Amino acid sequence: MFTLAHLSDVHLSPLPSVSLPDLLSKRFIGYLSWHLRRKSIHENAILQAVINDIKTRAPDHVALTGDLVNISLVKEFDQAADWLSSFGAPDWISFVPGNHDTYVKLPWEPGLAKWSGHMTGDLNMPSTRLSGNISMAFPYVRQRKNIALVGLSSAINARWNKAGGTLGTRQLEALEQTLINLHQRGFYRIIMIHHPPLPGQAIDRKALSDASELKQVLQTAGAELVLHGHNHKDMHARLETATGMAHIFGVPSASVKKTSNKPAAAWYQYQIRRNKGEWQTDIEIRSFDDHSGSMITTSKFSLDV
Numbered sequence: 001m002f003t004l005a006h007l008s009d010v011h012l013s014p015l016p017s018v019s020l021p022d023l024l025s026k027r028f029i030g031y032l033s034w035h036l037r038r039k040s041i042h043e044n045a046i047l048q049a050v051i052n053d054i055k056t057r058a059p060d061h062v063a064l065t066g067d068l069v070n071i072s073l074v075k076e077f078d079q080a081a082d083w084l085s086s087f088g089a090p091d092w093i094s095f096v097p098g099n100h101d102t103y104v105k106l107p108w109e110p111g112l113a114k115w116s117g118h119m120t121g122d123l124n125m126p127s128t129r130l131s132g133n134i135s136m137a138f139p140y141v142r143q144r145k146n147i148a149l150v151g152l153s154s155a156i157n158a159r160w161n162k163a164g165g166t167l168g169t170r171q172l173e174a175l176e177q178t179l180i181n182l183h184q185r186g187f188y189r190i191i192m193i194h195h196p197p198l199p200g201q202a203i204d205r206k207a208l209s210d211a212s213e214l215k216q217v218l219q220t221a222g223a224e225l226v227l228h229g230h231n232h233k234d235m236h237a238r239l240e241t242a243t244g245m246a247h248i249f250g251v252p253s254a255s256v257k258k259t260s261n262k263p264a265a266a267w268y269q270y271q272i273r274r275n276k277g278e279w280q281t282d283i284e285i286r287s288f289d290d291h292s293g294s295m296i297t298t299s300k301f302s303l304d305v
């Protein structure tokens with residue numbers, strides 16, 4: 001059996017101190033939004049409860065689907081690199097970036113490169129890379145037992161009032177070949193992507209621009225599981241594919257308290273096993289409980305195939 005923890009949208013706090021030049025960009029909007037709204041709902045104590053709960057369960061692997069930081073300050077990348085290494089080793093946590101991790105255009109080196117150990121493949125396949133910058137590191141593939149984790153980047157430098165994402169033709173083509181290849185070799189395929197992958201799953205301003213194309217790739221090549229974040233809420237969609245049912249799950253932010261329109265922080269535990277020639281996937285949702293201040297199981301179910 002293979003166990004996987006999925007969490008997303010950490011939105012690490014506190015926001016480091018900023019200088020005026022830091023804010024002469026789209027960051028100004030994010031800075032205001034952080035101080036006016038987000039700061040009061042993302043709490044380190046809640047994030048720590050989630051992390052402690054994951055560590056107690058000791059899953060075989062962790063999938064972290066983006067928005068680790070808030071306005072892509074260089075200091076945030078350093079802070080998050082420290083946080084990542086205190087959470088776990090690079091080969092234990094697979095990360096894919098979100099829109100807040102590419103909030104403004106920043107070179108690879110002072111930015112995402114600091115987390116590259118968590119975005120490095122270890123299964124060398126045609127059309128995938130073991131490492132590289134944002135334009136070529138994805139998709140990456142990691143093999144754990146008979147499970148293949150495929151990391152995608154939908155993170156782009158979106159315009160001032162946008163939070164959307166794009167995969168692009170090269171990544172979509174590489175994904176299709178990768179999924180077909182992995183299926184032929186008998187792997188259970190888990191895709192990690194920040195934005196909800198299907199058309200209509202996010203409002204236009206926040207959506208994946210090539211969701212229709214991705215849906216087509218998924219239908220043609222198949223995948224067992226697609227994990228995403230971005231909407232900060234529990235989501236589950238099914239998609240019929242050429243190789244069976246793909247289940248698509250989104251999780252709440254891992255650091256947030258319950259608000260009027262969004263659930264409290266949660267993470268999902270997946271237990272995947274091969275049973276009489278069929279894949280079996282059991283899911284347990286672990287959520288932060290406001291009343292007790294601790295993590296509780298809010299749902300347990302198995303996936304249909």
Ligand SMILES: [Fe+2]
Pocket residue numbers: 009011067098100230231232253
């Ligand atoms: Fe987010």
Ligand SMILES: [Fe+2]
Pocket residue numbers: 067098099100163194229230231
């Ligand atoms: Fe996001």
